[in-house]
Amino acid sequence: MEFQGARNFSIESPGNDVFSSKYDDDGHVKRTGTWVTASAHIVTAVIGSGVLSLAWAVAQLGWIVGPTILTVFSAITLVTSFMLSDCYRYPDPVHGSRNPRYMEMVKNVLGGIQCQLCGWAQYIILFGTSIGYTITASISMVAIKRSNCFHKHGHEAKCHAANYPFMIIFAVVEILISQIPDFHELSGLSILAAIMSFGYATIGVGLSIAKIAEGGNHATSLTGVIVGEDVTSQQKLWNTFQAIGNIAFAYGFSMVIVEIQDTLKSSPPENQAMKKATATGISITTLFYMLCGLLGYEAFGNKAPGNFLTGFGFYEPYWLVDIGNVFIVIHLVGAYQVFSQPIFTLVEGWCAKRWPESNFMAKEYHVRIPLVGTYRVNAFRVIWRTLYVILTSVVAILLPFFNSIVGLLGAVSFWPLTVYFPTEMYLVRAKVPKFSVIWIGVKLLSGFCLIVTLVAAAGSIEGIITDLKTYDPFN
Template identity: 50%
Template sequence: MLLFAVVILYTSSLLCDCYRLDDAVSGKRNYTYMDAVASILGGVNVKLCGIFQHVSLVGVAVGYTIAASISVMAIKRSNCLHEKGGGKECNMSSNPYMVGFGVIQVFLSQIPDFDQIWWLSIVAAIMSFTYSTIGLSLGIANVAETGKIKGSLRGISTGTTLTQTDKVWRNSQALGDIAFANSFSIVLIEIQDTIKSPPSEAKTMKKATTISIAVTTTFCILCGCTGNAALGDKSPGNLLTDLAFSDPFWLLDAANAAIAVHLVGAYQVFSQPIFAFMEKQALQRFPRSQILKKEFKVPLLPGFAPYNLSLLRLVSRTSYVVVTTLVSMLLPFFNDVVGIIGALGFWPLNVYFPVEMYIKQKKITKWSGRWVFMQILSMACLVVSIVAGVGSFAGAFLDLKKSKPFHY
């Protein structure tokens, strides 16, 4: 986790410097990640960047849909176990909750752009702190109550239920999960474009990423270590949704509710580049279409300005939410999906493109010490992505063999 944090901190700093060309204060702006790649690298790199970015963003939306539904389902199951003590009636499907999450996203997706969802980001951040603190506290309380540390530095033990090969796959998948947790670079340029200057956008963004990485890495390490210390080999994929801790159940409900609210906002943040791309492509393909450009004023509550409803925005964004919801229902394996998306996007979007753009923009001499260091870093991260991808795909394949799509 520390190594990933250091790498992402370094490469995100390089990416921040690619927002403007030549001069960090007055240079030409790159409004999106793809704009930056097109301006600096050009050629086939633009198409490759578009493919990796959009696949990763769709994957993030799918992962968030799965996670949010599991959290809401965990609340329902926790209450059921508390009231009835178990039984078949406490077994339930996540499909209805995925549909509910999708319905919420259909409405929120009609918010026009990044600038108008700042409040949603603040709510999501508060919720993130809430459930992380609860998870950490439960782990500490469990260790304090039992007086035993059940986990070990070697991780889960191998034996009759878990072979050494299975452990290798899980370790590989874990790399993908950690990569996913550090994959904010895929929307870094788009977020940086919303920052006001002075000081320069790059300076502000670097400060923000440093604080964010420090805080998230600290929480991830603490939650992971205390959870492993409390539960050892029985540590589940998610300490809060797999009901590893059963009491106090109301606190678990609060944590899972915070997860769901956080993911509602996070889904929108990571979907904005996709929305903008779809609408830009539609307008470029049909430049004379008045229907695509037309907006209707919809009256809201008294005292509020009317909402400008765009048919293009309504159809394209609703379709996107429907598709991501259906895919989530087909692949309801959170850890596997997260690992795959983390592996696919980590090297190209978080390392390769930032490194190559920075080298070209700053005119770093080939075979110089800094150039060699950057290339070694890039190749090492490529190996990590491949290993993480293999492990995550293996896990997904095994889960698919036991899965029943759309099964209620």
């Protein structure tokens, strides 16, 4: 399968003043993003559903290993993101040719075979993330319904509700929003989603502090859940692996980092602005993750729920729990789009190249929407993106296992996209001599992260198998 980026523009003479004012050096309509908008995209991509499982993850790991793993993943993500930023233009990070897609970057730096491997890894993970976000959004919508039921009928009431009707509601909203043509028109949605992520993370932290202040016996330990008391030794092992995957997922945004950098204007140089945005986004993220994970563990102890806003460790004030879950849903509406756009661009770019004369592929209709503006509608885009959203929703309905799916996505995406390709491209771009101290250090980092990925994936797969044994679809 050949992966191609979209190229849907016509290039005028480079000497034309109109050209230089409207287009960048690669013929693309002039990019206008700044480190602030890029930071918003990053926060939107990073602070997602992963934050909700951190209290559970820390409970599996304990007070020593939990914060250590959070810090290590933060540092690794920051370093490898800097490496990627310098490869946006190649071979020179300031004056070289642009690589507007992750795969294109891998192809130009490492070669075609590596590009194919990167393509499969990136797009499978993006597809899986869309499924994960559909599951998480539906869980939050169900939590709103259950929260109001508990408030009305008491905390012991059986307020059960199926997830799949809410997955359908989420899918309908995504079908409509997915008609936004490309990444460059998502800045407003990303900023709104980033605000929402701050909102529900803050609510989770506040509720945790309130629960800690109430007192109560919420046992914690340096090593997390206790074998023989909370779990069996086998459960402890698998849950530890799965928790590592959950934390990896919480930091995962490498699959869209190049597309985010491609929204930046040329001055200051894109790599400098992107490094500033990355440092800002990851610093903010790590602060919230530490607060959510550690305070959540202190509040719930070794009995921390898998999702600390929907697991009903908090019942009251019910309206604040509801607001937190509304924020989650709004955030995931935007995050779904951020992670789906590269897939949309891939398919639409390939089809435009395959059938360049087709009006069905290329012709756009301008639809005026009151209070919103003019919407550009394309027949192929409507049909293809609708089918994509439907497919992710169907898979989510069949496999609605929050912690296991989150852990598996984190495990599968962490090593290839966050570590392997960035480090390999760094070694080539910087021309690091083989077997030098830096070369050995980079290879050891990659090897360590591969081991982490394998054990986390194993734990998550075991969790999915266990869940499937008792799962009854549509019930």
